[in-house]
Amino acid sequence: MKESKDKKKSKPKPPIVLELDKLTIRGKAENSIDLDRGNFTLREGEVALLHIDRHLQSREFMSTLEGLIEPMAGETRFRSRSWDRMNLNDQLESRFLIGRVFDENAWIQNLNLSENVVLSMNHRGIPDQEISKDVDRWLEVFEMSKVSRLRPSTMDDPGLLQRHQWLRAFTGNPRLILLERPMKNVAASVLPLLIRAVNRAASLGCAVLWTTAVRDYLHQEFERPIQSLELVGRNLNLMNGAAS
Amino acid sequence: MLFSRAIARAAHESEHRHTVILRTLKPSNSPDFVNVARRIPDLLRPIVKLRPLKLAESVGSLTTRRWNSVAKVFALLAATISLAVRKKTWSPAVFAVLTRQILFTGVDAIFVAFRFGAAFGILVIVQAALWVDMFGLSTDVVAPLLWKAIIRELAPLLACMVVVGRSGIAISTELATMVVGEELDVLDSQGIDPMTFLIVPRIVSFVFSVFALGLIIAVAMILTGYVVGYFMDVIRLSWLEFVRDISSNFNWIDALFFCTKTIIASSIAGTICCLRGIEVKPSITDVPRVASLSGIHALTAIFAVSAILSLFIYGQISVFKFFESGLLH
Numbered sequence: 001m002k003e004s005k006d007k008k009k010s011k012p013k014p015p016i017v018l019e020l021d022k023l024t025i026r027g028k029a030e031n032s033i034d035l036d037r038g039n040f041t042l043r044e045g046e047v048a049l050l051h052i053d054r055h056l057q058s059r060e061f062m063s064t065l066e067g068l069i070e071p072m073a074g075e076t077r078f079r080s081r082s083w084d085r086m087n088l089n090d091q092l093e094s095r096f097l098i099g100r101v102f103d104e105n106a107w108i109q110n111l112n113l114s115e116n117v118v119l120s121m122n123h124r125g126i127p128d129q130e131i132s133k134d135v136d137r138w139l140e141v142f143e144m145s146k147v148s149r150l151r152p153s154t155m156d157d158p159g160l161l162q163r164h165q166w167l168r169a170f171t172g173n174p175r176l177i178l179l180e181r182p183m184k185n186v187a188a189s190v191l192p193l194l195i196r197a198v199n200r201a202a203s204l205g206c207a208v209l210w211t212t213a214v215r216d217y218l219h220q221e222f223e224r225p226i227q228s229l230e231l232v233g234r235n236l237n238l239m240n241g242a243a244s
Numbered sequence: 245m246l247f248s249r250a251i252a253r254a255a256h257e258s259e260h261r262h263t264v265i266l267r268t269l270k271p272s273n274s275p276d277f278v279n280v281a282r283r284i285p286d287l288l289r290p291i292v293k294l295r296p297l298k299l300a301e302s303v304g305s306l307t308t309r310r311w312n313s314v315a316k317v318f319a320l321l322a323a324t325i326s327l328a329v330r331k332k333t334w335s336p337a338v339f340a341v342l343t344r345q346i347l348f349t350g351v352d353a354i355f356v357a358f359r360f361g362a363a364f365g366i367l368v369i370v371q372a373a374l375w376v377d378m379f380g381l382s383t384d385v386v387a388p389l390l391w392k393a394i395i396r397e398l399a400p401l402l403a404c405m406v407v408v409g410r411s412g413i414a415i416s417t418e419l420a421t422m423v424v425g426e427e428l429d430v431l432d433s434q435g436i437d438p439m440t441f442l443i444v445p446r447i448v449s450f451v452f453s454v455f456a457l458g459l460i461i462a463v464a465m466i467l468t469g470y471v472v473g474y475f476m477d478v479i480r481l482s483w484l485e486f487v488r489d490i491s492s493n494f495n496w497i498d499a500l501f502f503c504t505k506t507i508i509a510s511s512i513a514g515t516i517c518c519l520r521g522i523e524v525k526p527s528i529t530d531v532p533r534v535a536s537l538s539g540i541h542a543l544t545a546i547f548a549v550s551a552i553l554s555l556f557i558y559g560q561i562s563v564f565k566f567f568e569s570g571l572l573h
Contacts, residue, residue: 063429063433066433068429068432068433088437091435092435092436092437093435094435095432095433095434095435096434096435097435098433098435100433100434102430102433104426105425105426105427105429105430106430107427107430108422108427108430108431109421109422109425109427110418119337119434119436120434120435120436122335122336122337122340123335123336123337123338123434123435123436123441124335124435125335125336
């Protein structure tokens, strides 16, 4: 009995993927997220829901987590490495391991959607066959028949366009996925597909951070315990009673 | 009472007179430099009134801004060259951008370049015909004159102008729109360096296109120059003799001049177009301003580079060589 308790205690925690260490952010716009000395840790296979007010934009916040914007104070660490201590090549290599769904302005307009989805994998020199297999796997998860060859500006269906964003974020075996209001312009009936994709990514060791204004997502069928966070003013609070 | 009134009136008048005298004699309230300006001829007064120190400050500030602008262009060009020579830069995605740019900048401009070259060929041969008539020069002068003017000066310059006008402004507009639309962030967030993906292939395609179009323009100019010259009786050689004559005038200086002019001028022009594009303010209304500015700056740079290269490479040397060949005696 004592041995099994010891074994449970000594079970190693998964490695940390994303860590905020006294992070202080001031957004440029009035509706950007501001943060004061925020602390947060996300490990491999964990899913976190960050609840923000409907009027807030999370783009700058997520860009700061990706090391694209320097915070006012504090540090963001990706896989235990601080962004400001990495050189440019290391930063680019690290960002390749991050999938992201943007709230707005998500596409390279002079490429078609198919080229957009595989752009980063193509740029890394991953063989076409491997890319194709990976894309097909996630097409199945999102119940899409194929990747469109239309340009983003000519795509009529905003819901389908958003699902192409999901496809881009989840392919390429990312270690961290940042979802900024991923259900924007998407029918609620498609939500289970996204939950399924999140569960699958988490089971593969990917960490997921999802910003949303909807609290109902806590009660969805996530396979793993969810860290539920709330932004109150400039404070990041871990909500009690995280749902599973 | 009358006496007191008289005294009061006299005092008042005296005071008034005194005040008037004081006003005429007292220096004006203007600062000294204005008083100095009054003594200087009219033409120089504006300069003094502007205050020499303020004028010097303005000139200094303008010079510093121009210098910073030039330094940025060369810094970006140096970074492009250092990235372009690395094999790792040329991923399949970047190579795809390069091929697309060469198609748009070079291949699609072939007919335009040919038309420009043909029109300029006619202009050059007409001028050559005028010289022949006016100065009684031998028609043997026409072929080398045509060759040297075209290869050394006109073809590289025209090719740069075609590419800047057709593609340079479009590149600036495209990059500016991407900046405003936050597309550079989208690239960055996927681990794709915007410098490698956007700037390097565009500048490299600019250089290749100008070089190739320069050759096409040269051929077009020589061809139309010969055809029109033959019918104007300025050129009395057969086509083969004309080509042989031109080939005999070809030397390594011509090749050096052509290559350096096309490569250097086009790389600087391409860099300017890209730089202006990414320097756009984050507003869509700034895009047209940036586009027209890039065209003007790129064209200015092309002419300046051509002039400077002409001075450096030719200068006095080619003039002496031209005399030595005895063609003008």
